Structure formats: structure tokens, C-alpha cells
Amino acid sequence: ATKLGQTTKGEVLKGYNIIPNFSVETTEYAYEKWSPREGDVFLVTFPKTGTHWVHEIVRQILYQDEEIYKLSKLLPAFLELPLPPCEVFDFLDELPLTRRILSTHMPAELINVEKLKHVNAKVIYVLRNPKDAIVSWYHFMQSLPADMVKDRQHMHSSGWDKYFEHVISGDYPMNSKPGEWYPEHILEWYKHKDYKNIRFLRYEDLKKDLQKEVLNLADFLEAPVSSETAETIAHKCTFDNMKEALSEEHAITKHINMRKGAVGGWKNFFTVAQSEQVDDIMREKLAATDIQFIYKI
Numbered sequence: 001a002t003k004l005g006q007t008t009k010g011e012v013l014k015g016y017n018i019i020p021n022f023s024v025e026t027t028e029y030a031y032e033k034w035s036p037r038e039g040d041v042f043l044v045t046f047p048k049t050g051t052h053w054v055h056e057i058v059r060q061i062l063y064q065d066e067e068i069y070k071l072s073k074l075l076p077a078f079l080e081l082p083l084p085p086c087e088v089f090d091f092l093d094e095l096p097l098t099r100r101i102l103s104t105h106m107p108a109e110l111i112n113v114e115k116l117k118h119v120n121a122k123v124i125y126v127l128r129n130p131k132d133a134i135v136s137w138y139h140f141m142q143s144l145p146a147d148m149v150k151d152r153q154h155m156h157s158s159g160w161d162k163y164f165e166h167v168i169s170g171d172y173p174m175n176s177k178p179g180e181w182y183p184e185h186i187l188e189w190y191k192h193k194d195y196k197n198i199r200f201l202r203y204e205d206l207k208k209d210l211q212k213e214v215l216n217l218a219d220f221l222e223a224p225v226s227s228e229t230a231e232t233i234a235h236k237c238t239f240d241n242m243k244e245a246l247s248e249e250h251a252i253t254k255h256i257n258m259r260k261g262a263v264g265g266w267k268n269f270f271t272v273a274q275s276e277q278v279d280d281i282m283r284e285k286l287a288a289t290d291i292q293f294i295y296k297i
Ligand code: A3P
Pocket: 045, 046, 047, 048, 049, 050, 051, 052, 053, 132, 135, 136, 137, 139, 237, 238, 239, 240, 242, 257, 258, 259, 260, 261, 262
């Protein structure tokens, strides 16, 4: 098995190019051999759309007891990390948490959604406007240590315009099939929109009124909080406070992942033509959905 942080050559699973550093072996194990439990919360995101943020909000809602909150730090950052699968899932099953948060960047086809539905697990899908998301990936990839991204060096060392082309042509391994990227990831999960325990959240709505979104999310999770508690959680989960609270132990998250946390920064990178290109792709691909992105607040 690959060790965490060791670069893997991107692997392919059922036609999907898996993000290097994630593991096909762990993903397949989860699909076939592991069973979620009632109470589990699956946090599904495409990279750079607010995973860490929503993870922290959900932790604050579910783990109000300080000891349990500390214990929850042992949850794996992603379900599909390249650690020996038996160890990861045995560990997860033995953790004394009645409710577990399981983050994943995987498309719905690579997650055993029927098993989730069978146990009534909650699913949160975070949406972020694709222009800010692309800018966020761009910076993230550029700031990662070279040995972690060596297989993709050519895709982000030649500047913004080239990077943009790679992403929207679906060349970039994002747990996506060749030629596909974010819209397809959304569409696959959107197929499950009628499942009573799935909720689509927008990053920008959280930015607009976090306290209100915390209250709604807590209700959805069947862990209601008072408005005072929602206010406290919203305060702890602002960009500045979350960044401040991260220790140097989480240096990559603190200095690379917590970049700006804003809406609309894409305007400093996109040309008008690039912006229209993304608008056209999204209009066409998401035509049959009611998804609306928010590009400025
Ligand atoms: P930017 O690069 O635009 O700043 P993920 O966790 O899915 O990798 O997403 C990372 C993005 O979420 C980064 O976006 C990061 O700054 C933003 N983010 C993290 N915590 C946040 C918070 N508390 N409030 C707003 N944005 C946050």
C-alpha cells in the first residue's frame, strides 16, 4: 500500500482518472467491503469547493462535547486516502463516535450510494461557483511541494491560460473521465437529488449568512442547535478564525489551503472569453437541473 503523501501515478478506476495521492484500492474496498452506519454523514465535494470549511461546520454541530470533538480529529481527512484499507476502515468502525463525518471527492459511481441510502446516511454536497473553484485549484496546485505533483507538473507550470485550458478540457485527473470535470461530478450526484437525506449547499450562501446556514444544516442533520449556538459556530468557522485555530501540525491546510476564502476573486484571473466559456459549458451541461451558481455577493 502507498503511504500518505507519497505520490502515486494517477490510477484509473471504472474509466475515472483518480486524483494522484488518492487510492483506487481504498475506494474499491469502501465500495465492496465496508458498510456505512445510520448516523453517518457523507460530505461530498469536488476539490476546492469548501470541503474543509463544511467539515469543520459539521464537526462543530455534531460534536459539541469537547472530548468527542477532540476525538473527531482522528477521522480520516478523506475516505479514499492511500492508507491500508483494512486498517483505515477497522479504525473507523472502532472509533467511539456515534456519528461519523466521511469526506469524499469521489463521483457517485465510485461510492456505493445504495448502501448509504439503505442506512439512511446523510449526504451533503457542496457547490461552489466553478470560476472561483478553478482559481482555487490553480493556486493550490502551484503551492504544493513539487514531489507531490510531479505527475502533473506540465499542467500547472505554464501559467494561467494553459492551466485553464487543461481544466475545462477535462485533461486534469479530478476523479473524472477523460474530457469531463466539475459539471459531470455535479450531475452524477444530482441524480440522487430525490433521496430524502441529501442536501446541496452553496459555498456562497455560507459566505452570505453562515449563522442561518448552520441552523438549517443542524436541522437537516437532526442535531438542532439554538440560535446562540449557531452564532457561536458561525463565529468559530469564519475564514480568519478557522485559519487562526489551525496549528502548524496542519501546515499545508493552514498556509496553502486557507488562501482567501472569498467570492468573486476569479475576476482577477479570467478573461471575458474564458468567463463566457465557463458560462456556456455550465448552461449546456446543467440545463436539466435547477442549479444556479453565485459569482459575486
Ligand atoms: P480559496 O483558494 O478560494 O481561498 P477545499 O477545502 O475543498 O480544498 O476548499 C478550499 C477553499 O475553501 C479555499 O478557497 C479556502 O480558502 C476556502 N475555505 C476554507 N475555509 C474557509 C472558511 N472558513 N470560509 C471561507 N472559505 C474557506
